[in-house]
Every structure is written in structure tokens, then in C-alpha cells.
Amino acid sequence: MTDFCDDLENWMGKMPAELKAVPIINLAIPGSHDTMSYGIKSKAPVAPDADPVVGTLNKYIPCVVKRWAVTQRYDIVDQLKCGVRYFDLRICMKRPENKFYFVHGLFCEEIAEPLDQLKDFLRTHPREFVVLDCQHFYLFNPTDHCVLSAELNRIFDKKIYSRDINQLKDCTLESATRNGKQILIVYRSDACVNDRFWLSQDWPTPWPNEVNSTQLFIQPC
Template sequence: MHHTVHPTRRTVLRALAASPLLLLAPAPVAAAQSSVGSADLAAGSFGRGDLDTTSAPDWMRSLPDATSLAALSLPGTHDTMAHNSSIPTLTQEFDLATQLRAGVRALDIRTRHFRDVFPIHHGPEYLYANFTDVVRTVTDFLRAHPGESVLVRLKEEFTAAENTRSYQATLDWYIHENPDTRDLLDQHLWTPPVGYDGRIPGLGETRGKIVVLQDFTATTAYGPRWAGPRTDIQDDFELPDLAAITGKWDRARTQFERAAVGDPTTLFVNHLSATGATPAVMATGTVPITVAKGVPGTPGMLTRAEDYLRTASTGRTGVVMADFPTAALVEEIIGRNVS
């Protein structure tokens, strides 16, 4: 399959050396280890993430079947599959299987429609994974943990090219025809009932299932509409500089407060993630990892969210979409669910 090629590690390092992002790793050390992955490179200054140190593979199992997914507090990952991409697009440190094992139950899966299949992208960058990989990993997890449900924002990403059919037709091919995915999705994909009105389903009908949050154009419903009437989303994702993290946090905190008291049938979504305005991200140093983890003098979104959830009154968080989520953040969100 043809795809967009990553910048070479040396190209990335040269860009880092010329920008405020030099703090990610000392250039001489990184150059000597040119085969290192982006997540490892980024960890050179920020410290290795700890999401793999927590384990909550069955946290939904004890919750009542009557519970709406909208009424839950759900840890999520923004650009879920971007765990070994170039520095400007890197959003995660751990692969999908590790995220699910840690307790993450909301995924952000971005599919480019290219040559009648779905490679996974972050913008123009191919992430060396395809939709089949996502389906296999999530259904493997659900087969082992049948009490869980996984929300998947399925988004059409970048530009479609060299296709003979619509995006919807290719998705239907994965669901009904592709031998690598059809049986898995037949068992583990939640299908809206006849006359579906867009409601957020309950746990009893979605255990062991993938629930699509539909962020693509189609003539039929595959699940609740992303940014539709049953959702309330905070996604202020573009910041001019690192000083703007404070304003971003103000909007995220407000969304936490709204979710805690809002309509229990509405799916509240709160993005902790943000990045700089393209193409200046390398010049300003405002890339996902600096927004998430902060820099000297400017606490990142993760620290702010962890502190808030530890000290704020109890209540639903809704779906919390994070870049580089920590074990503490995931544990705090899961802890908001009362069995």
C-alpha cells in the first residue's frame, strides 16, 4: 500500500534542534540513537509514561446493565493510534492493547479512504496501522473481557484517493465481506435497532461490543452521531503558544463542571488534547506532548486534570479524551463510576 512516509529520525532531530522542542531530547544523544522510536525520543526529557503500570480490564463488569454509556465517566485517548509517529503528530506512548488493558474505553480512530481500504492516519501521516489491526485488537480484548464496551469515534481523515466506491461502501465491506474482519464485527459490533433515534445505548445491550460514534457521512446510522444532538463536545484543539494552555484548561474545567450536572442521556466529551497552529508547531514548541505534559513554568493539561479530579466533588466526567494519559488520570476517571 502506498502511504505518506514519516520524516526520517534525523530530519525530526534537525527540526527539534532548531526549535523550542530541543527540550525533548539532547540532540547529540538522540542522533547517536537514530533507530529509537518517537515515543522513546520524547520520553528523553519528559520521562517515560506510566499507563502500562495500571490495569483495569474489567472495570465495567460490575456496573448495572441499565446504565447508559452517556452516564459513565470514560477514559479515552485522542488520536489513539499515534504512538510512534513523528513528533508533531505523536499523541500516545502506548499501543492500543495497552490502553485497553489500562481501562481506556473511548478511542479516536481516524481512517483515510485510500484504494478501497482504511489505513489509519493522523492528518496526512500514515500511522503504520490499518482498520483491520484496530478491529482485531479491540475484538480480542472484548472476547477476553465480555463485560466491557468500547466507544470508537470513527472519523474519515485526510483526503480520499484512488477509490472505486464510497467510504460507507468500504465500511460495509469490512463489516460484511472482508474475511479478516466480518466475523469479528458480526460478533462484536453494536448495530442500532430499526427506527434508531440516535440515543446513546446502555451497557446491557453493548457489553462485548464496539459502539461507533459516527464521524463520517453515510445514508444509514452506524451509531450515535459524533457532534450530533445527543453529544456535548469540548474540543478547543488549536493553541497559538504554550501560554494558551491556561485558557485551554479553563474550557476543559468548565466542561467537567457541565458534565457533572448535565443531562444524563447526553454524552459529554472533554478533550484535554491540543496542539499548535500548523505549520508553526515546531517553532512555537506547542505540540501534543508539551500541551499534555507541560514545560517548566507551565503545567500541562494532565497535571491540571489530575489535580482537579482529585479535589473536585464527585460527579460524571463524561468521555475524557487525552494525549499521553497517565495511570493516575485513568484511575481517577474510572473511580467516578459507582457500581
């Protein structure tokens, strides 16, 4: 048990057998909010997910806006090494470049390099499993969804735990490792429904948006 707790880079592979038999949806998995916001640079342009006031503030106090927008200090490789296995992604089609970027109030970086880094980690850590939650999409049209879907399939290919394999309650670390599956992709848009990506209703993430703890705990899940 000491090794399981101390070696965060390989914690899933070192879990006791009885926990590897628990459905992945029932495990407490460390995750990061606005995972890719570490990629926001100084003078990054305002992204379309930002409130209008953010654009105004960014003209006068960009350093403050950047500190607000960056919710993660570690890049994806360091997050993985620290044991993070759930990643919250917000993706925008940036025009006229016609390239996909991560966003959180401000533009982060293009999606290609971090996703390739994730793929490399999975290749060298065959007993680890991650959830890639594509939470929000901005400035997307149906063609953009098709292109992004194809890119995710290209990058992760046979490592994807597909929706057509079984129900989510049947996805365990034991079965995933046995079948060479290491990544579950949740794609929260009706514009991209296929047999490989999971839907919002498969992996609910309720957000009560309350400032009062009493109201928070009475919210339905």
C-alpha cells in the same frame, strides 16, 4: 470496590449494579486522543491531515515531527488493559495502495490489525464495552465509505450496539451485556448513514479550541 479500581482490564464488568444502569453517554469513560498514533514509524510519510508546514519540517527534522505526531505510547491492546474504552480514530484512504490507514499528521499503520486486536479483546472480555469514534476521514470517496462501513460490520458483526436498537440514553452496560453488545460505533460522515452506526449529533464532541480558560468554560456544549 478495591477490585473495581485495581483491575482496569475488567473495570466495566466489575462496576456496581447501579452504575451499570446509567446510560453509557453519562458515564465518565477513559479515552485516548489520536488513539492509533503509536503506530507511526520513523520516516513515516506525511498524511493529508497535516498542515503544509508539517511537510516542510518533516524534510529536515523528521524526528521532531514524529515526536509531535505520536500522542500515544501504548498500542491498542495495552490501552485496553489500562482501562481505555473510548477510541478516537482518524482514517485515510492511501492511494495507489487503496488501503485504509490511521493517521495523525503522519501515516500510522493499516487499520486491519488493530481492529482485529480489539475484536479479540472483546471476545475474551465479554463484559467490557467500547466506543469506536471515527472522527475524521481523508481522501475518501463515497465508495470508500461503503467499503469501510462493510469492513467494520464484518469485523464486529453482532457485537455492534446498533442505532436502530434504541436511543442512546437507553444504552447501558447492563442492557448491552445482556444482549451481547460490546461496541458502539460513531461514524462522523453523512456519506455513511445506516442503522448500525451512530451520527455526530448522537455523540457530540465539542472542541472549543481556546487557550484562555475563561473562554473555554463559557463555550456552549
